[in-house]
Amino acid sequence: MNETNPQRGNRLDPWLDSYATRAYGLRESETRSLFAVASRPEVVSLAGGMPNLKDLPLDELAEATARMIRKDGGRALQYGNGQGLPRLREQIPEVMALEGIDADPEDVVITTGSQQAVDIVTELFIDPGDVILTEAPTYVGSLSIFSTYQADVQQAPIDADGVIPEALEQTITDLERQGRHVKFFYCLPNFHNPAGVSLSEERRPQVIEICRRHHILIIEDNPYGLLDFEGRTHTALKTLAPDDVVYLGSFSKIFAPGYRVGWAVAPPAVREKMKLASEAAILCPSSVGQFSISNYLDNFDWRGQIQDFRTMYRRRRDAMVDALSEFMPMCTWNVPEGGFYVWVGLPEGLDAKEMLPRAVTNLVAYVSGTAFYAGGRAGRDHMRLSFCYPEPVDIREGVRRLSEVVTHDLELVNLFGPACQRPSGGVSAPSPDQV
Amino acid sequence: MNETNPQRGNRLDPWLDSYATRAYGLRESETRSLFAVASRPEVVSLAGGMPNLKDLPLDELAEATARMIRKDGGRALQYGNGQGLPRLREQIPEVMALEGIDADPEDVVITTGSQQAVDIVTELFIDPGDVILTEAPTYVGSLSIFSTYQADVQQAPIDADGVIPEALEQTITDLERQGRHVKFFYCLPNFHNPAGVSLSEERRPQVIEICRRHHILIIEDNPYGLLDFEGRTHTALKTLAPDDVVYLGSFSKIFAPGYRVGWAVAPPAVREKMKLASEAAILCPSSVGQFSISNYLDNFDWRGQIQDFRTMYRRRRDAMVDALSEFMPMCTWNVPEGGFYVWVGLPEGLDAKEMLPRAVTNLVAYVSGTAFYAGGRAGRDHMRLSFCYPEPVDIREGVRRLSEVVTHDLELVNLFGPACQRPSGGVSAPSPDQV
Numbered sequence: 001m002n003e004t005n006p007q008r009g010n011r012l013d014p015w016l017d018s019y020a021t022r023a024y025g026l027r028e029s030e031t032r033s034l035f036a037v038a039s040r041p042e043v044v045s046l047a048g049g050m051p052n053l054k055d056l057p058l059d060e061l062a063e064a065t066a067r068m069i070r071k072d073g074g075r076a077l078q079y080g081n082g083q084g085l086p087r088l089r090e091q092i093p094e095v096m097a098l099e100g101i102d103a104d105p106e107d108v109v110i111t112t113g114s115q116q117a118v119d120i121v122t123e124l125f126i127d128p129g130d131v132i133l134t135e136a137p138t139y140v141g142s143l144s145i146f147s148t149y150q151a152d153v154q155q156a157p158i159d160a161d162g163v164i165p166e167a168l169e170q171t172i173t174d175l176e177r178q179g180r181h182v183k184f185f186y187c188l189p190n191f192h193n194p195a196g197v198s199l200s201e202e203r204r205p206q207v208i209e210i211c212r213r214h215h216i217l218i219i220e221d222n223p224y225g226l227l228d229f230e231g232r233t234h235t236a237l238k239t240l241a242p243d244d245v246v247y248l249g250s251f252s253k254i255f256a257p258g259y260r261v262g263w264a265v266a267p268p269a270v271r272e273k274m275k276l277a278s279e280a281a282i283l284c285p286s287s288v289g290q291f292s293i294s295n296y297l298d299n300f301d302w303r304g305q306i307q308d309f310r311t312m313y314r315r316r317r318d319a320m321v322d323a324l325s326e327f328m329p330m331c332t333w334n335v336p337e338g339g340f341y342v343w344v345g346l347p348e349g350l351d352a353k354e355m356l357p358r359a360v361t362n363l364v365a366y367v368s369g370t371a372f373y374a375g376g377r378a379g380r381d382h383m384r385l386s387f388c389y390p391e392p393v394d395i396r397e398g399v400r401r402l403s404e405v406v407t408h409d410l411e412l413v414n415l416f417g418p419a420c421q422r423p424s425g426g427v428s429a430p431s432p433d434q435v
Numbered sequence: 436m437n438e439t440n441p442q443r444g445n446r447l448d449p450w451l452d453s454y455a456t457r458a459y460g461l462r463e464s465e466t467r468s469l470f471a472v473a474s475r476p477e478v479v480s481l482a483g484g485m486p487n488l489k490d491l492p493l494d495e496l497a498e499a500t501a502r503m504i505r506k507d508g509g510r511a512l513q514y515g516n517g518q519g520l521p522r523l524r525e526q527i528p529e530v531m532a533l534e535g536i537d538a539d540p541e542d543v544v545i546t547t548g549s550q551q552a553v554d555i556v557t558e559l560f561i562d563p564g565d566v567i568l569t570e571a572p573t574y575v576g577s578l579s580i581f582s583t584y585q586a587d588v589q590q591a592p593i594d595a596d597g598v599i600p601e602a603l604e605q606t607i608t609d610l611e612r613q614g615r616h617v618k619f620f621y622c623l624p625n626f627h628n629p630a631g632v633s634l635s636e637e638r639r640p641q642v643i644e645i646c647r648r649h650h651i652l653i654i655e656d657n658p659y660g661l662l663d664f665e666g667r668t669h670t671a672l673k674t675l676a677p678d679d680v681v682y683l684g685s686f687s688k689i690f691a692p693g694y695r696v697g698w699a700v701a702p703p704a705v706r707e708k709m710k711l712a713s714e715a716a717i718l719c720p721s722s723v724g725q726f727s728i729s730n731y732l733d734n735f736d737w738r739g740q741i742q743d744f745r746t747m748y749r750r751r752r753d754a755m756v757d758a759l760s761e762f763m764p765m766c767t768w769n770v771p772e773g774g775f776y777v778w779v780g781l782p783e784g785l786d787a788k789e790m791l792p793r794a795v796t797n798l799v800a801y802v803s804g805t806a807f808y809a810g811g812r813a814g815r816d817h818m819r820l821s822f823c824y825p826e827p828v829d830i831r832e833g834v835r836r837l838s839e840v841v842t843h844d845l846e847l848v849n850l851f852g853p854a855c856q857r858p859s860g861g862v863s864a865p866s867p868d869q870v
Contacts, residue, residue: 015705018618062504063501073493124461148558148716259722279579
């Protein structure tokens with residue numbers, strides 16, 4: 001919206017004067033506004049984070065769902081309890097056990113995707129102006145929630161091993177020197193969105209020690225942790241510090257997002273408040289969705305399915321990094337060991353945000369790095385490329401098309417100088433080689 | 436929670452000092468805390484608002500769902516768009532047409548139950564301390580949301596014809612005299628929860644005229660509008676004033692709540708913000724849920740099903756008012772023409788909140804009227820009795836058990852004087868004969 005000057009209504013919006021302060025911060029996210037463009041069939045979208053579901057056994061799922069409705073329909077179609085279906089709360093720790101996490105079903109709160117869990121935890125902890133610390137860059141969907149709650153988002157830089165402990169501590173200390181306490185550190189330790197990196201094993205206890213010393217709660221958002229291409233797992237922050245971490249998990253990437261079922265595991269007092277906040281917001285998560293997921297975990301080889309997903313996504317990662325090597329030697333990138341994303345650094349002087357319309361004209365889409373920084377303070381020198389959804393052959397073609405755009409922009413820069421507006425130098429701007 | 440004095444953590448909750456101001460207002464609602472008790476099989480629960488789903492054709496639904504997953508599984512299991520499935524947004528106006536409402540699919544925002552729609556609209560309009568006007572009494576679930584957003588809830592009394600226009604105007608004028616503007620009027624015009632009454636046709640334009648004159652947005656919450664026992668409908672406020680009303684609908688009572696699919700129809704500028712707020716909170720509503728509902732509307736006689744629900748609920752309403760006449764002549768009540776609830780006035784001196792544990796001991800549950808007033812300012816002289824879920828024979832037995840408790844309490848009052856703490860005289864206290 002462009003209307004930032006409240007007044008007593010107007011012909012376009014008679015309620016313009018009535019909105020809450022937070023409503024003025026609502027805007028179409030950069031990822032969201034791309035959805036319409038990227039869904040045109042002729043565009044290769046390297047933008048979205050949609051999982052590839054083609055290998056799910058739809059016929060068997062159809063049959064199993066029918067059996068579930070016949071047997072449990074009376075409960076599956078009814079209201080459930082706010083904390084979530086007890087049976088599913090028992091099964092979720094089995095999923096978490098694959099990453100070595102020991103969770104108590106009592107501490108699980110099931111949510112409408114883990115997005116709702118981020119929403120609730122922000123609702124519980126953030127008054128307007130409170131400080132949230134995130135990695136720089138961080139997940140655009142969480143930034144959007146933090147903005148809704150009028151948080152002051154500060155970001156600490158990451159490198160190939162995740163957030164840099166010294167920089168994390170420095171950021172916190174600088175804030176404390178200004179009399180500002182960080183409410184929580186929101187962290188994506190595994191196969192980071194958008195940066196593709198993971199927090200190294202060495203740094204995990206360091207991050208916890210820093211947060212503990214400064215009395216900062218950790219929100220560990222882990223949708224991709226089981227999608228390591230070699231089947232390895234990392235030690236969860238939750239495992240290292242159960243009382244200091246609210247852990248967020250999701251079925252969206254290891255099964256299917258259409259059920260909108262995610263979860264949080266929180267220390268008991270926080271869990272209790274999360275349950276109440278979720279009840280207030282939605283009464284209860286979808287019973288049909290929860291019964292369906294529970295049914296899937298009971299009757300399908302879900303561990304084998306995760307293994308299949310890993311293999312499938314590894315092929316796509318390979319297709320992407322091969323194509324980058326072939327077509328984009330002028331750029332830098334990491335080789336992610338899991339998850340959905342490659343974080344591509346542009347040559348000096350190029351601007352990912354300004355380049356995007358030219359890319360779409362050339363029938364390829366990505367997300368500008370600016371989407372992943374609070375207040376658009378940085379990120380013009382990076383693009384997030386997703387390899388999760390398109391077929392390998394399309395990934396290659398998409399990168400090829402993108403390389404034409406980069407090459408063209410680079411020629412312009414060499415002729416006329418940089419179009420790129422450099423990051424404005426906030427606390428949080430990482431240098432291009434940090435990821 | 437009892438901890439209202441923030442401090443730097445404690446052994447029970449190390450994060451006690453970190454919560455946002457709004458989190459201190461979170462508490463188990465009176466309805467919610469009853470769920471555990473009321474679900475014991477030996478208790479007749481006249482407390483919950485769960486619809487009765489026994490007559491839904493589960494086998495056919497199972498088959499239809501299986502066909503849907505086979506055909507549309509690739510999309511139904513995937514992320515959808517934040518505003519909701521386009522096909523379902525086209526079908527929802529067909530449902531609304533049964534009440535004579537002309538809605539544009541473009542203005543429909545699909546939500547996780549209409550509860551989420553109340554949450555979003557409150558998020559959009561309410562800064563802490565802003566005034567929301569509701570009927571007295573009003574839906575407990577919305578009060579819980581309003582409290583989360585730290586609203587100042589003011590309530591205007593109702594009588595057998597719904598909210599009293601003169602009282603509504605007086606409440607608004609009194610507030611304006613204190614320099615306080617009402618942000619929105621939250622209204623349940625049809626088969627009110629908990630009071631069972633409907634706003635009369637005569638009063639509807641009056642209410643709109645008052646709100647319009649004071650520039651107050653109307654939130655019209657209408658989950659029960661199609662459940663008139665004679666099949667009649669009321670004129671929607673949305674029909675009378677499309678630009679002044681955010682209309683909320685739900686499939687929970689006319690089909691099944693387990694899908695968690697509700698919707699809002701809002702003026703375009705408000706709709707646009709609601710969409711963004713919903714995307715921030717949950718990305719998108721459940722695709723599986725939306726495809727299932729869409730499939731149901733396409734392939735089942737949903738109008739016939741609503742007619743069956745009406746007949747079934749009318750029988751239960753009859754069972755309840757018959758039992759009240761037989762066993763509870765010492766009380767007052769209305770005879771609702773639709774919906775789920777009877778609002779029962781207790782004899783002078785009795786206290787619905789204090790009596791509840793004795794009722795549960797006598798194996799019957801209800802909701803104390805206090806749940807439906809902001810700040811517990813009133814309602815001790817009323818009980819909400821639900822006739823939606825138990826069988827007629829159980830309704831009769833429940834009322835009989837309840838009559839024993841009332842009779843017992845009445846004897847005590849006659850011997851020792853009233854236990855009832857009278858309403859503390861806020862703006863909002865209605866007299867017992869107003870409903």
